[in-house]
Amino acid sequence: MTRTRGETPSQPDVTVRPPETLAFGAPRPSASTDDELEPVRRGLVLADKFVIEAMLGQGGMGAVYRANHRQLGAMVAVKFMRSSLLESKSVRARFWREVQVLARCRHPGVVSILDAGEHQGTPWIAMELLHGESWASRIAYLSMVPSEALEGVAEVFKVLAYVHKQNVIHRDLKPGNVMRLTSGAVKVLDFGLVYEETEEDLRITSPSVVIGTPAYMAPEQCLGRAPVPASDIYSTGIMLYELLTSRLPFEANGPGDMMSRHLYEMVPPLPESVGPGAASIDALLRQLTEKDPLRRPTATEALSLIEEVQAGLDPVALARRNALERARVGGLGREERALRPESSRSPTLRPAAPKGLVAVDVGDPALARSLRGALATAGIGLVMPGEGAAALVLVDVSGLVEDRLATAAHAHPAAGVVLLGVADLTEMAAAVRAGARDAFLVGTSEAEVVSRVRSLLRRRS
Numbered sequence: 001m002t003r004t005r006g007e008t009p010s011q012p013d014v015t016v017r018p019p020e021t022l023a024f025g026a027p028r029p030s031a032s033t034d035d036e037l038e039p040v041r042r043g044l045v046l047a048d049k050f051v052i053e054a055m056l057g058q059g060g061m062g063a064v065y066r067a068n069h070r071q072l073g074a075m076v077a078v079k080f081m082r083s084s085l086l087e088s089k090s091v092r093a094r095f096w097r098e099v100q101v102l103a104r105c106r107h108p109g110v111v112s113i114l115d116a117g118e119h120q121g122t123p124w125i126a127m128e129l130l131h132g133e134s135w136a137s138r139i140a141y142l143s144m145v146p147s148e149a150l151e152g153v154a155e156v157f158k159v160l161a162y163v164h165k166q167n168v169i170h171r172d173l174k175p176g177n178v179m180r181l182t183s184g185a186v187k188v189l190d191f192g193l194v195y196e197e198t199e200e201d202l203r204i205t206s207p208s209v210v211i212g213t214p215a216y217m218a219p220e221q222c223l224g225r226a227p228v229p230a231s232d233i234y235s236t237g238i239m240l241y242e243l244l245t246s247r248l249p250f251e252a253n254g255p256g257d258m259m260s261r262h263l264y265e266m267v268p269p270l271p272e273s274v275g276p277g278a279a280s281i282d283a284l285l286r287q288l289t290e291k292d293p294l295r296r297p298t299a300t301e302a303l304s305l306i307e308e309v310q311a312g313l314d315p316v317a318l319a320r321r322n323a324l325e326r327a328r329v330g331g332l333g334r335e336e337r338a339l340r341p342e343s344s345r346s347p348t349l350r351p352a353a354p355k356g357l358v359a360v361d362v363g364d365p366a367l368a369r370s371l372r373g374a375l376a377t378a379g380i381g382l383v384m385p386g387e388g389a390a391a392l393v394l395v396d397v398s399g400l401v402e403d404r405l406a407t408a409a410h411a412h413p414a415a416g417v418v419l420l421g422v423a424d425l426t427e428m429a430a431a432v433r434a435g436a437r438d439a440f441l442v443g444t445s446e447a448e449v450v451s452r453v454r455s456l457l458r459r460r461s
């Protein structure tokens, strides 16, 4: 097997953060930014106005540059669509959708658009230049204290209350798409995956295509269902967890595993290291990340909930509450601790390789044979059909996910854990929906697949 670009073999239980937005389903933007150099644009003059200077940042869809507005003598930011995506009609359509939504959504918390156009076939957007740093860079060196995180997230909810009222769903909220300005203000960027309930949008986004960034995707997004405003609330909940801890609530071995966790696992309790107020923020987090979108608060309700938590963080109120908590025999919190999953965050010895795995030949027999060899070499036991397999690996089930799963379930009734090799992330979501606990892209390295099998077996035992 060859390695898919952008994937690196990882040890079990290493957090995988797909670095950028993936609009799953072919064609999709590459997750990698390093190996796709954008053309040198310094000095380029756009629309006789904007002189391009240095690059400011890159995402899954575009490259953003600082530019000088010649006539106004003011600096702006210009985002060009990534050259590798120019061929894709749907990505182009989304780029123009972002332009139109930004033009309509004028709000202090939304980056303002100034102009847009096409330069030699490459669409671009000129925006106000923001001075500050993205939340992603901010938490890379230090997590936020509760007051800062709550204030920031409240600003995001203000934006959401505004855009949701206009039937606009952002669909890609994550720390890389929020900036904290040096003035302290917070701005939501990147409406490149925005969803509007219009016929036009249904055309750009066929219903079964899974879109988003797996680490922040709400369960309904993982299922490929039409996004709802509550999907943004869930993603903001995941961001809140990450702002406070500098880590994602779910550690996963890949996008399929990540989606399965959003679907089936609760966000773990916030660690006590978050500091005073952790319990009340945790209660808020539980509401924001309800599996059922109907049970999540709206953006406006979330704002009131944050205000309540903030009021509780007031030092006097907090001291009083802590005293009350202590008086309650200390039983509280034990249950929460019991719910905390066996965490790989505390160093533990790696258990011996679990036994009882079947690698099922589906698709390319040579791939299956080679993977079986790798599993055996890794000390993972292989058994025959009907011998009580604990887990199944289905190799290359592209286009046949549900069928293959049904046949395999019949042949291996005891196997509860299923890992599939699929063609793209839409198939990955279909696999998870059909009961698989993880899926990997065909082309993923053997070492990576073996490590995921190991991790799945360990979770099951």
Ligand SMILES: Nc1ncnc2c1ncn2[C@@H]1O[C@H](COP(=O)(O)OP(=O)(O)O)[C@@H](O)[C@H]1O
Binding pocket: 021, 056, 057, 058, 059, 060, 061, 062, 063, 064, 077, 079, 111, 127, 128, 129, 130, 131, 134, 176, 177, 189, 190, 191, 192
């Ligand atoms: N208006 C802006 N001013 C300054 N930097 C920006 C601006 N817009 C985007 N950036 C930087 O560029 C990065 C990518 O922008 P984004 O709109 O998220 O692109 P993509 O759609 O490719 O994900 C952001 O994380 C941020 O660092």
Ligand SMILES: [Mg+2]
Binding pocket: 021, 059, 060, 176, 177, 190
């Ligand atoms: Mg982005």
